[in-house]
Structure formats: structure tokens, C-alpha cells
Amino acid sequence: MSDTQFDKSWQKRTTKQELLLWLGWLALVAFFVFCWEVMNKNTIWAFVSDAPRQAMDIGSRMVPPRWDYLPSLMEPLWDTIAIATLGTLMALFMAVPVAFMAARNTTPSTRFVRPVALLIIVSSRSINSLIWALLLVAIIGPGVMAGIVAIAFRSIGFVAKLLYEAIEEIDAVQVEAVSATGASKAQIMDYAVVPQILPAFAGITVFRWDINIRESTVLGLVGAGGLGLRLQESLNVLAWPQVTVIFILILITVLVSEWVSAKVRHAII
Amino acid sequence: MLRLEGLSKVYGTGDRALTDVSLSVEPGQVIGLIGPSGAGKSTLIRCVNRLVEPTSGKIFLGDLEITGLSRGGLRQARRRIGMIFQEYALVERLTVMENVLSGRLGYVGFWRSFFRKFPPEAIENAYRLLDRVGLSAHVNKRADALSGGQRQRVGIARALEQDPDLLLIDEPTASLDPKTSRQIMRLIVEICDERGLPAIINIHDVALAQQFVRRIIGLQAGKVVFDGSPDELDADVLTKIYGEEDWSATIRKVDEDGEEAGDDDDEGSEEHIAALDRERLAGLT
Secondary structure, eight states, X not given: OOOOOOOSOOOSSOHHHHXXXXXXXXXXXXHHHHHHHHHHHTOOHHHHHHHHHHHHHHHHHHOSOOGGGGGGGHHHHHHHHHHHHHHHHHHHHHHHHHHHHHSTTTOSOTTTHHHHHHHHHHHHHHSOHHHHHHHHXXXXXXXXXXXXXXXXXXXXXXHHHXXXXXHHTSOHHHHHHHHTTTOXXXXXXXXXXXXXXXXXXXXXXXXXXXXXXXXXXXXXXXTSSSHHHHHHHHHHTTOHHHHHHHHHHHXXXXXXXXXXXXXXXXXXX | OEEEEEEEEEOXXXXXXXXXXXXXXXXXXXXXXXXXXXXSHHHHHHHHTTSSOOSEEEEEETXXXXXXXXXXXXXXXXXXXXXXXXXXXXXXXXXXXXXXXXXXXXXXXXXXXXXXXXXXXXXXXXXXXXXXXXXXXXXXXXXXXXXXXXXXXXXXXXXXXXXXXXXXXXXXXXXXXHHHHHHHHHHHHHHXXXXXXXXXXXXXXXXXXXXXXXXXXXXXXXXXXXXXXXXXXXXXXXXXXHOSOOOHHHHHHHHHOGGGOOOOOHHHHHHHHHHHHHHHHHHHO
């Protein structure tokens, strides 16, 4: 049709970009090699070469499990589940308002309220629940209460963050439609916002509960109640067969909680 | 009934969506608002109930100046203005009945609406409207279980549940196939006739507008460039509204038989893609 000549070559990146990309990768590899060097400087190779024997040794002491220890674990197991569940519930009560204050489309003020909400989220997320527990055991004393509050504090950030992202992604037209009927702010929340975030909310809650079951099994290590407390005791007296029983129990608990959370999420979404 | 005086809207980005638009809608009159994408059709009807705040100009609904209203006054005025949307804008996870009853929210206190305890008259009216739009069998289904045409019928019932004095209708058929589009347009026009209800209908399908509407307003770059009856829409006028194009097929088909007029353009499919994107995103949450 026409005599126009068309190029036969096409590149996604210019030659300069290509070169920079390769240099970047090179720097990354060099950095990795450097880090490896630093790490190995502080390794005592005698211990490392000894590792398989040590592992075998501990392994042999761990079997057979001391099954008659199991009945006395039932109460701490109950504590662990209670810590996770109550901690999650407590977190929800605080996370929901924080999420609404953090979401750009529902916050009362982007300039003043939103940064505060984001700060709460970040500080809650940046501290591991084990460290929260360490602090809280010192403040409110050892026991289940410290565990519950530690789990709750760590969960606020997680739940609020995921929830506020869900709120920001709602369909604005549905909100527009309900406001166009002359509905009040509270009614718009109830009819247009809540129905849209409910599945996300339920999913997040169950997911966090599942994580909290796992986290609460170790909180006892710092004195915050539950299975971890028994784990700590057994480790201190080198009662390896008891440790095995605890590990098996934790494994089963986590499996069950994961199964429950998968079922619930499937039913809702 | 509705009067716009020198209405202008400049968005925060500096885009001039509307420039000095003045028009009035007589009681019982149904107006088709046509124009290319971005001409300001959606902005215009959203200014009427102030989902978009006009930059300048005045809007009167009867004797009430909507542009001067406070928050509370605006809520009361919005109760009198029903709105129907392009993507239906139903709350997907609520039932058909809840969606229709949400048209009554402006008249019901928070706790009554929270526990879904609406007055008997409102419920009776909702059943009557659902029967009128042919959805009696779907009252307790969730809105996302319905087809496009059925969803738009719910949208119509919700707007009518407000018992409005005016309907604002934004591209009611853009997401529907040609047959359903015609059924929905016919239903809207019939209902407006029954109730003597004035309406502004945004519509990008010229043939559809000509078939169902008695007065057409053409918008081009935020200005009214045409206001007249569908018969006056000839090639010259269409060129003035949309720009240079071969209009002979569009016009002839309408003269012969409106039912056969094809869905013309890329605009529709673009809107489709945008809608699809939105639905995909919504699925992620």
C-alpha cells in the first residue's frame, strides 16, 4: 500500500538502561559475597562440624515422647486458645475505629486524624508480640492477662491495616447511590460501606485468629501463660521427651486452627 | 420544575466540565441529554443533587434553591430527587428488597433502618414497585445474583421508592444489550408518563434517544449546542455535537425502524472495559 519503511528492531530498554540494570545486579552479587565473608568470620567451625552429632544426640533423647505428660498440658492448651481468641476479639474492638480513621475515604480529617491512626497501626505492627508480652509481663505481671493484651496490641495494626485497605477499595458509586437518596452519614455507613467490607472483615479476623493461635503458643516463654510456659519449664530441666509431646500438641493445634480458618473463610467469601 | 441558571463546574484539576449551562425542565417532561464522552453529561446531572458541587450558577427545584442549601437541607432535597445509574450502583451484597427500601432512608431514623424496620407503607410500596418492574419473584435474592437488566429494574424501583419529584438518569443502558436497553428505556419513559414525572436521561446512543425521548439537549465541551425535538437531529446537528463523521447510517436507520439501530461506537465498549476493571478490583477485597 505505502512505501514507508518500518524499523525491524525494537528494544524495551535503551542501551544505557540495560547497562545500569546489569550494574545493579552486579552490585547485588558483590554485596552478597561481602556479607557471606562477614558472616563466616564469626562462625566457630568446630561447633558447626559438630552440629549433626549434636542434633542426633538431642533427637535420640526426644524419643520416645512422654505421653503421660499429655493430660497436664490440657489446661495450658486451653489457656493458649483463650489468649488467642480473647486477644483477637479485643484487637477487633480497637482496630475497627482505627481502620475507619485511617482509610482516606472515611477519615474525619486527612491532615490530623489519619496520621495518628497510621502511627497506631505502624507502632503496633513494628513490635513483635513476644516483645509486647515481655513488656506487659513486666507491667501487669506474669499470666494469661499479659498474653491476651500482647496478642491484642500486635493484632490491632494487622487488622486495621488490612481493613483500611479494604475500605479504600470499596466501590464509590454504591456510596454515591445511597447518599443520593438523602441518607444520613450513619445510614450510608450501614447500607453502602459495611456490606462491601464485611467479607474482607470476616476473612481478616479469622486469618488473624489463626496466626494468634500460633503466636500464643510461644508467649509462655516470657511468662505470659499457655503452652509456652510448659515448654520453658521442660527445656530448663532438659526434659526432652516432654518437649516432644508439646511440639506435637502445638502442631495439632495449629493444624486444627488452620483448618477452621480455611473453612470459615470459604463459607464467607 | 427544574431550572439551571448559568451553571458552571471547574474540577480541582482545572478541567472545565460545564460552562454557563442554563435550561429548564417542565413538569412531566423527559429530556434526553446527548453528547460525546467527556462533554459533561454526568457532571451536569450530578450537580443537580450536588453529588458534584457546582462551581457557580444556581439550581432551582420548584421554588427551592438547591445550590444554597446546608448539609441537612440538601439531604431533605435529595429525598425528592431519584437517581438511576449506569452500572446500576446497587449495593451488591444486600437483597433486592433492602436495595429498594434504601430509597426510603431519608425518611427513616438510623436505628429503624439499622434493624431493617421500615414503615408498612414503605414496604407495601416497595412490593408494588417490584411488581411494576417485574421482579416480584426476586424480592429476597441478593442484588449480585441478578442479570444486568434485572439489576437496572431494581435501580429504577429504588429511585421510585423515594417517591421523587424528579428523576436523574445516568446512562441507564450503557451496560446493557440492545434489546434490554430498549426494554429499560421503554419502562423508564412509561413510568415517567404514568406519574407525570420529569426526568433527565444521559444517553450516548443517539438512536435510542430519538426513539424514546421527546426533547433532546446536545452537550459539547460543557456547553449546550442543541435543544429541540428528535426530528430536528440531522447530520448538521450531530456534527455540531459530536464532530465530523458520516451520519447517514445513523439517521436513516432511525427513520426506518428504531429497533434495528445498531449500537454504534467505541465509547460504549470503553465504558464496558472500565466497568469490568472496577468489578475485577472489587473482587480482590
